[in-house]
Amino acid sequence: MAARKPQRRREFGTVRQLPSGRWQTRYWAPDGSRRTAPETFETRTEAQTWLTLTQADIERKHWVDPDAGSINFETYAMKWIEERGLSATTEELYRRLLRLHLLPTFASANLDAITPPTVRTWRVERLGATGATTVAKSYRLLKAIMETAADDELIRRNPCRIRGAGSEKARERPTATVEQVDALADAMGPRWRLMVYFGAYGPMRPEEQAALRRPDVTLEPLAVKVRDAAPELTTGRRVEGDTKSAAGRRTVFLPAFLHIEVKRHLDWYAEKEPDGLLFVGERGAPFRRSTFGRKWRRARTKVGLPEGFRFYDLRHTLSTQSGATLKDTMVRAGQSSEKAALIYQHSDGERQREVAGGIDARVRAARQKAVAQPGARET
Numbered sequence: 001m002a003a004r005k006p007q008r009r010r011e012f013g014t015v016r017q018l019p020s021g022r023w024q025t026r027y028w029a030p031d032g033s034r035r036t037a038p039e040t041f042e043t044r045t046e047a048q049t050w051l052t053l054t055q056a057d058i059e060r061k062h063w064v065d066p067d068a069g070s071i072n073f074e075t076y077a078m079k080w081i082e083e084r085g086l087s088a089t090t091e092e093l094y095r096r097l098l099r100l101h102l103l104p105t106f107a108s109a110n111l112d113a114i115t116p117p118t119v120r121t122w123r124v125e126r127l128g129a130t131g132a133t134t135v136a137k138s139y140r141l142l143k144a145i146m147e148t149a150a151d152d153e154l155i156r157r158n159p160c161r162i163r164g165a166g167s168e169k170a171r172e173r174p175t176a177t178v179e180q181v182d183a184l185a186d187a188m189g190p191r192w193r194l195m196v197y198f199g200a201y202g203p204m205r206p207e208e209q210a211a212l213r214r215p216d217v218t219l220e221p222l223a224v225k226v227r228d229a230a231p232e233l234t235t236g237r238r239v240e241g242d243t244k245s246a247a248g249r250r251t252v253f254l255p256a257f258l259h260i261e262v263k264r265h266l267d268w269y270a271e272k273e274p275d276g277l278l279f280v281g282e283r284g285a286p287f288r289r290s291t292f293g294r295k296w297r298r299a300r301t302k303v304g305l306p307e308g309f310r311f312y313d314l315r316h317t318l319s320t321q322s323g324a325t326l327k328d329t330m331v332r333a334g335q336s337s338e339k340a341a342l343i344y345q346h347s348d349g350e351r352q353r354e355v356a357g358g359i360d361a362r363v364r365a366a367r368q369k370a371v372a373q374p375g376a377r378e379t
Helices: 044-059 073-082 088-106 116-127 132-151 178-188 193-201 206-210 256-268 289-303 311-315 326-333 338-343 349-372
Strands: 013-017 023-028 034-036 217-219 222-226 250-253
Touching (some): 013 044, 073 088, 073 132, 088 116, 088 132, 116 132, 178 193, 178 289, 193 206, 222 256
Antiparallel strands (some): 013 023, 023 034, 217 222, 222 250
């Protein structure tokens, strides 16, 4: 009986010359399919080199299916958002950034067609059309989406490689003096004045105040427990849920001078039910951002604060000027990072004079103590 002829080992790939004179390569992909190189080559050596490098990529598991990235960016980005499990406000922000700043350029592009040069061109165009902060947010979103695409092995590498493009350079926000905070509270009227004080000396975010209820407030000690947040979307829908971060769930101890303000508000303006909302409008409904915003703008103008002064700017507190540490400030404001807290830190000329005065007082006290000690010489 004749011996069985050994099977010939299947070659990884082949090189052949086309009628045009150029060279074409074909190879076996990891999924067992026969593939053709996406380009032809001028010489046989170039074709063979490409084939060798492709085989090495497959063996090292660095190979990316050239057809995998043929997925529409808009389709992939929308699915990416749906699968993130985002908060309502973050999802709203991402969809707005996509609609206004990413899809006009990339909606019809496939993932593998988005290259570093196209990203750079897009960014330059956006910087010429809108603010740098918005562009940075849009770039971070694009980078996150494309990073997931790389993790899914749909593209070989993330094309978003511009150093620092996702960083926001937050300008130091304006501050209000004690006198201006009092004037704002007066201008907002008796129903809303406590919100101003909570924003300035709490400091509590508007969405946190919107979720406050009677059981969250105690008079002895004077404190507020921030448990939830109820941000209002641009559609007008209010979404009740968790605070912005885990650090947002906190107990805020208030300065004693607010005792009468808090008690008066509980007696006169909060919902009467045991679990009633702390802040409601004249007709008993939760306060609306649009209505409150109109009152805020009128009060801001009346007090003489700049047009860009936001309710959030009340959170640029006096706590560090009263001796609080950075950690103290972070706890009061419900901030989870030092970077976020530092945006609200200020050291103006008045504060620098206070610092200098404090140094002077400490040095004088130390010198007096040294002089008072037996055997010490006076300097």
